[in-house]
Amino acid sequence: MEPSKLIQEYFRDANLPHIWCPGCSHGIVTRAITKAIDELGMDKDNTVIVSGIGCSSRAPGYMAFNTVHTTHGRAIAFATGIKMSKPELDVIVITGDGDASAIGGNHLIHAARRNIDLTVIVFNNNIYGMTGGQYSPTTPTDAFGTTAPYGNIDQPFDILKLAEGAGATYTARGTAYHTKQLISYISKAIKHKGFSIVDAISVCPTYYGRRNKSGSGVQMMVWLKDNYVDVKVYDKLPEEKRAGKFVYGEFYEQERPEYTAEYQKIIDRLRGEV
Amino acid sequence: MSNKITLMQGNEACVQGALYAGYRFYAGYPITPSTEIAELSATELPKVGGKFIQMEDEIGGIAAAIGASIAGTKSMTATSGPGFSLKQENIGYAAMAQIPLVIVNVMRGGPSTGLPTQSAQADIMQAKYGSHGDYPMIALSPMSVRETFDLTVRCFNLAEKYRTPVMLMTDEVIGHLRERVVVPEPGELEIINRTTSEAGVLRPRPYEKQPGEIVPAMSVFGDGNRAHTTGLFYNETGFPSNSTDNAKIMLERIFNKVYDNVDDIVQVEEFELDDAEIAFVTFGSTSRVVKAAVKALRAEGIKAGMLRAITIWPSPEKQIRELAQKVDHIIVAEQNMGQYVREVQRIVEGQARVQHYGRGNGDLIKPQELVALVKEVEHGTK
Numbered sequence: 007m008e009p010s011k012l013i014q015e016y017f018r019d020a021n022l023p024h025i026w027c028p029g030c031s032h033g034i035v036t037r038a039i040t041k042a043i044d045e046l047g048m049d050k051d052n053t054v055i056v057s058g059i060g061c062s063s064r065a066p067g068y069m070a071f072n073t074v075h076t077t078h079g080r081a082i083a084f085a086t087g088i089k090m091s092k093p094e095l096d097v098i099v100i101t102g103d104g105d106a107s108a109i110g111g112n113h114l115i116h117a118a119r120r121n122i123d124l125t126v127i128v129f130n131n132n133i134y135g136m137t138g139g140q141y142s143p144t145t146p147t148d149a150f151g152t153t154a155p156y157g158n159i160d161q162p163f164d165i166l167k168l169a170e171g172a173g174a175t176y177t178a179r180g181t182a183y184h185t186k187q188l189i190s191y192i193s194k195a196i197k198h199k200g201f202s203i204v205d206a207i208s209v210c211p212t213y214y215g216r217r218n219k220s221g222s223g224v225q226m227m228v229w230l231k232d233n234y235v236d237v238k239v240y241d242k243l244p245e246e247k248r249a250g251k252f253v254y255g256e257f258y259e260q261e262r263p264e265y266t267a268e269y270q271k272i273i274d275r276l277r278g279e280v
Numbered sequence: 281m282s283n284k285i286t287l288m289q290g291n292e293a294c295v296q297g298a299l300y301a302g303y304r305f306y307a308g309y310p311i312t313p314s315t316e317i318a319e320l321s322a323t324e325l326p327k328v329g330g331k332f333i334q335m336e337d338e339i340g341g342i343a344a345a346i347g348a349s350i351a352g353t354k355s356m357t358a359t360s361g362p363g364f365s366l367k368q369e370n371i372g373y374a375a376m377a378q379i380p381l382v383i384v385n386v387m388r389g390g391p392s393t394g395l396p397t398q399s400a401q402a403d404i405m406q407a408k409y410g411s412h413g414d415y416p417m418i419a420l421s422p423m424s425v426r427e428t429f430d431l432t433v434r435c436f437n438l439a440e441k442y443r444t445p446v447m448l449m450t451d452e453v454i455g456h457l458r459e460r461v462v463v464p465e466p467g468e469l470e471i472i473n474r475t476t477s478e479a480g481v482l483r484p485r486p487y488e489k490q491p492g493e494i495v496p497a498m499s500v501f502g503d504g505n506r507a508h509t510t511g512l513f514y515n516e517t518g519f520p521s522n523s524t525d526n527a528k529i530m531l532e533r534i535f536n537k538v539y540d541n542v543d544d545i546v547q548v549e550e551f552e553l554d555d556a557e558i559a560f561v562t563f564g565s566t567s568r569v570v571k572a573a574v575k576a577l578r579a580e581g582i583k584a585g586m587l588r589a590i591t592i593w594p595s596p597e598k599q600i601r602e603l604a605q606k607v608d609h610i611i612v613a614e615q616n617m618g619q620y621v622r623e624v625q626r627i628v629e630g631q632a633r634v635q636h637y638g639r640g641n642g643d644l645i646k647p648q649e650l651v652a653l654v655k656e657v658e659h660g661t662k
Binding site: 018021050051052054056066067070071072073074075076077079080083084085086087088090091092094095112113115116269272273276277 | 304305326329333335336337343348349351352353373501503504505508509510511512520
């Protein structure tokens with residue numbers, strides 16, 4: 007079978023097949039990013055994809071752009087240096103829930119605070135997959151992980167509320183099931199001038215699913231379909247129908263001075279005076 | 281045009297040297313006694329179109345500096361004490377991914393928070409072995425303010441030439457010392473820039489060395505090379521490889537680019553060694569004390585000398601081995617509880633007696649102590 011046009015154009019097909027497990031939806035999210043890039047007509051040479059460590063962070067190795075696979079939790083910090091050094095580059099960060107909000111949480115909130123023009127896509131599967139299923143900061147309370155054998159007593163993060171509170175200027179959540187919407191949010195996030203973040207809900211049947219009896223990858227996708235509702239619909243639902251529902255959609259969008267542009271003003275001012 | 285002569289602090293000389301070398305990006309986190317490097321970088325970099333960012337932590341500081349270097353900008357980060365520990369993981373990343381970077385450590389007393397305002401030379405082994413795994417390190421240690429300028433330039437040159445992180449291991453004494461400095465004119469010191477791949481050319485094997493190259497040319501973001509950088513073992517394509525055969529080859533390359541070029545990288549200063557019977561091996565600020573002691577001993581007719589490692593890593597093995605043939609007794613003077621002495625003992629292999637002299641409590645070694653020590657050695661009491 008001939009690879010799709012998207013694969014031929016945006017993937018390093020010599021590096022495929024990918025390492026992800028059967029039923030994992032990281033591939034869907036990765037495709038959504040390239041689809042958004044394709045729709046935006048972005049220049050591959052001008053696009054940088056930076057990742058941390060974990061299952062999701064292996065994605066850049068398959069993607070035909072300038073790519074950097076960094077250290078655990080540090081993707082946003084590396085990306086900050088890249089963007090500062092060359093603001094003309096479009097810099098996208100691919101990270102996981104643990105990478106972004108546990109070990110990398112400090113970089114996440116401070117990059118959001120600065121409103122530096124990075125686009126962060128969190129492949130959020132609520133678990134540490136690469137190390138075999140330990141609970142992450144987005145694992146629901148009472149769910150099981152190899153390190154939560156009696157049920158998780160932690161409260162999970164809402165990564166978007168965290169980012170918004172820290173100063174992010176575009177936040178949205180999509181799911182691997184609602185791909186059309188996911189692609190449009192990623193597209194808007196990339197176009198947005200400032201710190202943007204898309205929480206991309208992904209499923210991990212191997213490590214989250216097995217331990218939590220969530221079924222196969224397909225069944226977990228059906229669960230996404232049945233339990234996630236568009237925020238616009240959710241807002242109109244009566245209170246009793248909201249229970250147990252999760253929301254996707256765009257949550258926050260604002261214009262605010264962007265960090266590298268503000269720094270450039272300092273350079274221009276100083277150099278004008280010299 | 282005559283050279284500019286100015287009174288300058290060591291930390292300031294580091295920034296001026298970096299600017300001279302063409303540095304255009306600083307990312308770091310404030311920490312005593314290195315903070316002046318961040319402050320002056322924040323002031324000076326935007327004037328030349330460069331960028332400064334105060335990151336949220338030490339780890340973010342080195343990560344952003346590596347990121348800027350990957351994107352093609354000469355970058356530096358500076359730290360001290362606990363900050364040096366926090367940076368270690370990403371030092372290994374830069375070594376593995378072969379990213380040029382200058383890391384400045386203005387050493388202070390430790391362990392832990394230790395003695396933030398007191399000097400030490402106690403991060404010497406950490407400089408070489410601090411990150412996990414096997415990798416080589418290049419580290420230079422200045423003994424004066426002017427030499428801080430020169431060695432910062434050299435750090436950038438070596439980082440760019442060998443595609444590797446390079447450390448400037450200075451300390452609180454040199455960092456905060458103010459001295460008269462004759463500032464080099466533009467063009468007076470050599471400046472080396474990394475070799476980069478041809479723009480617009482996709483390279484299937486960006487880590488394949490071309491004939492005549494010491495290291496493969498670096499890809500430049502935005503120039504159409506579209507390469508991959510990773511901290512996993514990678515093969516010549518730049519993509520991860522689990523092959524142990526490949527890992528062997530890549531490790532050897534990372535090591536050999538440094539160890540095959542030791543003669544280019546290693547610099548020492550020899551002082552009064554021609555007829556010396558007893559010698560000090562030392563580095564950095566302690567060299568000033570040792571030099572004074574050697575002069576005092578010579579004035580009394582005692583044949584003492586000094587070998588100063590300007591490059592501390594890789595260590596000057598050849599020079600230390602030659603020294604051990606010449607003298608019976610070597611005193612390794614350093615502001616710590618005994619670190620570089622281990623390296624000297626390893627190299628000397630029992631060919632001379634090797635003794636450590638130093639302490640880690642922040643009290644500087646005094647020349648009189650060294651003079652007294654040598655006299656005791658001469659009289660066979662030590």
